[in-house]
Amino acid sequence: MKFVIIGGDAAGLSAASRAKRAKPELEVTVLEQSEDVSYSACGMPYNIADPDRDIQELVVRRAEVFREKQGIDLRTGHRVDRIDREARTVSGRSAEGDFELPWDRLLIATGASSIIPAIPGVELPGVFSLKVLADGGRIKQWLREGQDRIRRCVVVGSGYIGLEMCEALRARGLEVAVVKPRPRLLPWLAEELVAEVRSELERQGVELHFGEGVEAIESAAEGLLLKTSERELAAEMVLFAIGVQPNNELAVDAGLDLGAGQAVAVDRSLRTSDPEIFAAGDCADAFHIVSGERVWIPLALRANRAGWAVADMVTGRGEPHLSGIAGTAVFKVFDLQVARTGLSEAEAKAAGFEPAAVTIRSRSRAHSHPGSSPIWVQMVGDRASGRLLGCQMVGREGAAHRINAPAVALHAAMTVADYAQIDAAYAPPFGPTWDPTLVAANQLLKKL
């Protein structure tokens, strides 16, 4: 049986590896349009922060390992242009010419791409986005070659990547300005928590211009000139980080259904609307564990896990044990940890719940323990059912790993009352006797 996979990153190679391991006689072919496979995309901002590190250090497993040790027919530089569902083939181009390959089972793992707005100047040298390894390489090269000249960067957008890149670019000694069309930073984050992120950015010398659309980028004497609705910003570098979109073109052309966020719609076993074609990773949607609704939240763990689940389907292990996603995420903004799981208050309302929310401020260490810093927790519950719906956290320490406890509670569909009873760990260096999430749960109970 021939198992063909389009895309050689997290989802595609997880599926390939697990399928080949389970069923060595399976012919597994992976078609990757770039030359890079199996790398830590999320590590790029941290790699860029350090001029002495090579971007290739982010490669987790080299192509030869997949080919020679794992017996996977991994072809880089192979761009698929068409899926033929009738003939059960994929066709495309590589440096060696056109190719066409038959498949019995197909996995679409084409990922997502940075959104670049259709404004003048986005093609100018010095204008970047950051999604694939080559993007990271280009940015490092630009910084290296222009190290005497490049002093300023404008980051357009302020999601995870944008904010992580603010830190990376400040670490490289650049002045950084953030421009974003929408007036509010991190619109999904509770207001008090946003305020902390904002003041951390300001404390770190990042200039913020929110509520300003970017209209054009022009070439100027000393570099680039970025024009917003309000001002002109001179810089030697511009980074677009306004978000990503699923690479759904092949699926659309093949007549497959789209789901949330224009991602490829998949059922709970990752089948697309064609039961022999699967989709996984950043190009596919998922079911939310709290709302039950289709959502598109492209994140690395899900991509890996979905790849495994597809392998289990293809190798005949049967329907995978694959839960929905909680949208659990964490990122670092300079010295702050920002974490979330589940639904925000607004998302809960939109999903038909009757949310109540509290925001509390606690401490990262016990009463009187030295080195303590504030930790903010927002918790959302449902008035109708008492169920825990979501949790968000911001702090200088102790937020990143703490978020997984409410995440587990969401998977277990726990009530806030049940969560408030969790026997959580306590020692003075690591938190107060009542874990901050328990303080939030106790407060939230009063509103439910």
Place this chain on the structure above:
Amino acid sequence: MKFVIIGGDAAGLSAASRAKRAKPELEVTVLEQSEDVSYSACGMPYNIADPDRDIQELVVRRAEVFREKQGIDLRTGHRVDRIDREARTVSGRSAEGDFELPWDRLLIATGASSIIPAIPGVELPGVFSLKVLADGGRIKQWLREGQDRIRRCVVVGSGYIGLEMCEALRARGLEVAVVKPRPRLLPWLAEELVAEVRSELERQGVELHFGEGVEAIESAAEGLLLKTSERELAAEMVLFAIGVQPNNELAVDAGLDLGAGQAVAVDRSLRTSDPEIFAAGDCADAFHIVSGERVWIPLALRANRAGWAVADMVTGRGEPHLSGIAGTAVFKVFDLQVARTGLSEAEAKAAGFEPAAVTIRSRSRAHSHPGSSPIWVQMVGDRASGRLLGCQMVGREGAAHRINAPAVALHAAMTVADYAQIDAAYAPPFGPTWDPTLVAANQLLKKL
């Protein structure tokens, strides 16, 4: 109605505060034998580590606040000698003389005491234990007054307190030797994890003598001489940290039932065998969330929570929403975080499960992220039901807060397969894409 509470620390004062807040007309009297109330006992090793901090900094709320702001009749220096269940009174002694007080509802929150073995020399100056604030004060005074003379301490026992005190005493510049009768360090901890703790202690210059009983302490020319079954150790200070025992004397004399670990037996609503008498905190037992069995695991969060639950019972809020305990705990041993929740493999076997266990080594940060360190996870599941039974972790970062996620899973009686599906947070500075607990769960699944 008169609500009398014996003991003015976590459980007693949590109960007093919450009861008085819910029902201001309630007469709440707290009888505390010492002069210290409401302090962070767990913070004592960290306070002792710093000669410039006063032990009184550990007081969370002063006695006057309870008296004047909260309207609680808090009497320090009042030692209760007898509970009369017929007459519904307690009697005892204070500096002002004997007292007798009537009660309608009584809470026994007498805590626990350090175990001091019956060997010669334990009463010598320089021999300490560490349970109450006065113990901490005495140790600080001893170190301060003898700062030119005190160079060596022998810690007898190696539980949480013993190991935390190793760190504190090393921070004070002392040479530290640990002596313990049992041959194995932290017998509840998985072997590979124990090895890490042991090498951390050695790395920090702590001398270890395990499997040696302490036979006597003698006064010597330059201080003390501690004699074990194997050797003589000279020191200027000895700390007994071989464990604690519940202060159950009043309950025993009153004919109340004892439960696990000779603690006062309580039902799920914290009633003792006399339904008008409650017990909470370190003197009372509890039900384990995994085994359902009575256990005695005296920890601070439970004491606070049990105090609240008793207040709800006394003020007529009805049966409290009080879950069992998971035995979740964390402590710091120099640069290591050691955390646990649920049952160890041996405990699981003893509780009638068919445990399978795996130990994995993962990293605290993502592939190629700088500053990463190893993190060990042991996970225990039940072959018969597939249920998650327990988890242990050791690492230099990321263990302390990570343990709460499996703790929540224990409360939800999740299977290992369900836990393996948790949508956990990922960002390169905080862990690998697959959270270490997920790596452990995936491995454990293969053995179930």
